[in-house]
Amino acid sequence: MAIPPKQYVSMFRFSKGALTGIGKTYLAAFDSREYQRILFVAHREEILKQAEKSFKNVRPMSERGFFIGTQKETDKDIIFASVQSLGKNDSLKLFQPDYFDYIIVDEFHHAVAQNYQNIINYFQPRFLLGLTATPERLDSKDVLAICDYNLVYEAPLKKAINQGWLVPFRYYAIFDETVNYETIDYRNGKYQTTQLEEALSIHKRADLIFSHYKKYRSTRAMGFCMSKHHAEFMADYFVKHGVSACAVYSGDEGVHNTAREKALSKLVKGEINVIFSVDMFNEGLDIASLDMVMMLRPTESPTIFLQQLGRGLRLYKDKHYLNVLDFIGNYKKANFSPYLMTGASKSQFKKASDVIKEDALLPEDCIMDFDFRLIDLFEKMDRSSIKIEKLLVEEYERIKAELGHRPSRTELFTYMDETIYLNIKSKAKINPFKNYLNFLKNQNDLSDEEIAWLDTPAANFINMIEKTPMSKTYKLPTILAFIKNGRLELKINDDDLYESFKDFYSHGSNAVDLLRDKNSQTFKEWGKAEYVKLARKNPVHFLCQSESEIFSSDEEFMYLTNSLAPYQENLLFIQHIKDAIELRKQEFYKNRLEKLESK
Template identity: 30%
Template sequence: MNYKDISRIDNSLRPYQQQAKEAIFLAWDECDAVMFQMPTGTGKTRLFSSIISDIKTWGVQNDEDVKILIIAHRIELIDQISENLERYKVSHGIIAGGKQRDLRYPVQVASVQTITHRNNLDVAGDLNVNYIIVDEAHHCVANSYKKLWDMYPNAKKLGVTATPWRMNNGGFERVFDRIIISQSIQSFIDAGWLAPYDYYSISINSEIQKEINSITEFDVEGDYKISALEKKIDTTRIRAQLLDSYLKYAKGKKGIIYSISRKHSDHICQEYREAGINIVRIDSKTPKDERKLYVDRFKKGLIDIIVNVDIFSEGFDCPDIEFIQLARPTKSLVKYLQQVGRGLRPTAGKSICLILDNVGLHFQFGLPNSERDWEKCFKGDSHITTRRSGSGQSPMGVQKERNFSEGTDEMQLIVGSHREIGKNNNQWSEKDLELLKTLYEEKQCSVEVLATIFKRSDEEINSKLSEIISKQ
C-alpha cells in the first residue's frame, strides 16, 4: 500500500494543515517514525484528528481493522484530545488512571504512564496497534516512550510538537526517523493565523535580572530549582514590580500569569486581589470540576487572570487571551515558547497580544518569532543554548527588601507589533557598542538574541561584532 493514498482533502483544514497532512502520509511511505513541528496555536490537534479520520475511512473502504493509539503524558492533554475527537465525531476509548475503559473502540487515547505500566501489559498487547500518534512529542526521549516503541515495533508513528528541543541539546534521531518542519511563527503572524504582539521586558542590567543571574542551583534536567527561584524571585519587591507592570500595561485585560510554585501563585493572587483584580489560581492539584469552572468563567470574562504553574503551558486553548505575564525564570525553551504561544491565538476584537516578560527570558531565547533551526535541534546539534549568563560567578549579596512600587526596574518595549526588527538604520551609539560588547563577550548572548535586543538584523550584529573584534 501507499500511505500517501490514504490522505484525503479535508475542507475543514487550513491550507497549511492540509499540506502538513499530505507531507506526513508521504513520509510514512519512506520511514516508520515521523516528528512534525508546528507552532503553538496553529492547530496540531485538529491536524492529527483529520489524519485519524483519513486512516479510519481507509480502513472501512479496505475492510481493514485499523487500530490507532493517541498518547499524551498528562491528564489535561488527554481530556483536551478526547474533547477534540468528540467534536469531530471520532468515537474512542480512554486508557488512563481514574478513567472508565472501553477497549472496543479502534481509537484509544492513553496516558503513556498507564499504557506502559507492567499491570497493563496484557491490555496493551491486545490492542494490536497500527498507528501511534504522540502529542507534545518533545517528551519522547523518556524511557516510557522507548517501552511504547518496543511494544509496537511495526506501528507507524507520528509525534507532534511545537518545540523539538531538549535542554541538554540532545536530539531525537534515536526515536524518530525524520522531522517535518512547518512555517515559522513570523510567517503565521504575517498570514493572520497567529496574532502579532507587543513585548515588554526588564533591562539586562536590572536588579531582577541580577537576582536571576545569581542563581546557581539547578534540578536534574538543568532548569532552576524551585526552592532557589522562590528564595530569589518570590519576594515582596519583585511581586510589587509584577503588579506595577500589569497595572501600567495590561489593566483590564484578560490573561495568564506563569508562576514558580503554588506558594508563589498564592502570594501573587493575594496582592492582585488587594488591588481589586479578579484572579484565581489553578494548578495540578486543583480538582477537575473546579478547574473547569474557573476556565469557563475565564472564557466568559468573569475572571480577569488565571495564575498557574505550568498547567497551561501545554494544551490550553483559549484564543481571546489578551496578555501573558512571565513571572517564572526558566532554562527551558519549550516552556518559554509554549507559555507565550498561549497568547498568540487570534480572535475577533483582539488586535495584538501583550507579553510582559518580568524575568527577562528573551535575553536567553530571543523573541517568540525569532528564527530557530529546528532541524539542528532534532539532530542534537542545536545552536539554541541556555547559558547561565554569568550566573554563579559574582553572586549577589543578600539584599534588604524595599518598596518596589512604581518600579525602579522599569519595563521597556522590546518590540512592538507595528515595528519590524532589522529596519533600524540609526547609527550605533558608544553606549550601544559598549553594551553589545559586554553582552557578547561576558554574557555570551547569541547573535539571534542580540538582534532582538538591539532591533537589528543578524547581518548588522555580525558586522558590528567583527569590527569590535578587529580593533582588539
C-alpha cells in the same frame, strides 16, 4: 495528502493553532481503510477528549474508546490512551506489539520520559506520528533524535502567525533589577528552588510587575510563576491592589488557590482578570480569550517558554494581538528570548543583541521592544562567555546528575545543550564524541577495566568507529555484522552481511539512504545477492582500504584483526561498540536534517 511510507517514524512539527488547518488535512487521511486500528496517546485527559471529538468528525463510523485510569477499553478501532495508564508494563501486555496500524503521540516533546519510551519501544506500528508545537529541546533532551530527525511537516511560530493561524504578539522585554541572580546558587542547570522563590516573592518586584500590567487594558491575563508560594504571593498582591486574581497549582493549600477548571471558567466569564499559574496551563488547553501573558520566572527551558507564550496566541473574536510582558534580570540564559521570539538560531547570530536589530526576523504585525539596559546586559553576557571546555564539563556533570549514572555517548549527544554541541562539533580536540574514552579519562570517570583498554586494540577499534568518515550509513551495518549473540566475531561471511544489512535497512529511518539512490530504490524487493553486492562494493571495500590494520577480506570472508581476540566476549567492550555505532547513526540523522533545512 498521502500518508508517508510504512515503518517511517516521523515527527509532525507545527504550532498548535495550525491544527485547524494543516492538522485537518492529516486527520482526513484517517478516512483511508489502510489504517484500521489507531492509538492516540497524550498525558492529559483534556487532550484525549479534544482528540476524540476531532476523530468523531473524521471517522464517525469507527468505534472509539478510552484507556484512562480504570476505563481500559482494548477492542475499539480508535483508542485514546493516557501515557500514565498505557505506559505501565501490565497495561502494554494487554495488546500485541503490532496491534495498532497507526500511533499518534501528542505533545511529543514529552517522549523522552520513561512511560512514553515504554510505549514507543513496545509497539510496532506501520507508522508512528509525533505531534508537538515545541520540538525544541526540553531541558536539553533532543526530541528529534527519538524520531531519527525525520520531519513530515514543520510550521514554526513565524509561519503560523503569517498564515493567520495565530495572532501577532507585542513582546515587551522589561529590565528587572530587583533580583540579583548571581547571589542564588546554580547547580546542574537550575537555580536553587528555595532561594529563587524567596528572591522572586518580594514587594519591590511585584510593584514593577503591577505597574507594567496596568499600562495595558488587559481583561484576561496569565502570569507564569516558579512555585506555589510565588503564585500565592502574586495573586495576593494583585487582589490587594484591586485586581481580581487567583493562583492555580497542584495541591489544595493556599488562600488564593483555585481548581484549574474553575479558574479557567471564571477567567473566560470575566469574573477574574488574572491567573497566576505554576506549570498547570503550559500545554493541552486552549485559552483563546487571553490577551496578556506575563513571564515571571527565569527562562530555563525554551520549550516551556514557548508553551507559555502559546497559551495566549490562539485566535479569538476581536482579539488583534497578544501582549507579552517578560521580566528579565541577570540570570543565566537571559539572552535566550530574542532567539525564541524570532526563531533565529545561535548558528545564525552569535550575539543576542544582533538578533534584536533584525526586524525582518519577526512575524508580520509583531513588535519586539527591549529595554536598552537589557541590550547592555546581553552584550556583557556575550563578552564574558565561559570557555567552551568548561561549559562542556559542566554540561557533562549536569547530564550525569540528571540521569543518575555516567552518560553513554548517545545519551550525552541526546541531552546536550544545542549551543554547546554547535561549539564543539567541529573542534576535534575537545569534541568528546571523537574519543569518548579519552574524554571520560579526563573526567576521572573510567572504570579500572576501561583504563586498561587505553592504548590497546580495543580502544583503537572503538575510536575508529567514532572517527571513520561517513557519507552514507553503509559502514554501520557492516560493523554490526561482527556482533552475533552478544559476541564479537573475528570473521563474517556473506550471509552475515546480508542479515545485518537487511535488518538495519528494514527500519524506515535507515532506509532513507537507499531510497534516495536510484540504484537502490527497489531495496524492499532485494534478496541476498543485491544486499551483498552493495556491502562488498561500498563499505567492505573502503573499510579494508582505509582501516587495513583492523579489517581485511577475501572472496568468502571479511576479517577483524586477531589483536581483538582477547575482547571477543567482553560485554562492556561490545556495549561501547554498539554505543559508538548508535551515536554515529544519530549524528548522521542530525546532519542530514540540517542539510535539508539549509536548502
